[in-house]
Amino acid sequence: MWRTATSYTAGGEPMGTLNQGLNYFYCQQNLGRRETYGKWTNVWWAKTDDDSGNTNVFISDVYIKGGDNDQPLPGLPVC
Template sequence: MVWRDATSYTHGGEPVGALKQGVNYFYCQENLNRPERYGKWTNVWWAKTDDDNGNKDVYVSDVYVRGGDNDQPLPGLPVC
């Protein structure tokens, strides 16, 4: 579950769209070595999904997905 609206990015880091707050699906996750910060939260792991703008195979920072710890992969989501 995404706890707030989040920007989606290409694998290379270009912003392309958004993923709205709520229940979403993810294919897998990858450590892209690009830290994303929001308040006291930070993460270098990114979840692969299709965003709400119709972009396929884009990434949203694990910072915005419930259930993880700082700079750690989300439990139960496979690595890409």
């Protein structure tokens, strides 16, 4: 993660925070919601547990190093 980000349920409800730094992710899926930050934009979201204690929440792929706009992250399986 190159920046701290808000975590969300699959339905789009804000839940908590995932801090910048090394984090783990289970899988990713296209949730049908677009997240944009500066020149980066994506409809793919990675499933993880956040630093607020919430499990099975999603972070936009926008905040994870290694991907391209509107593309899944290479090497992370689809949920």
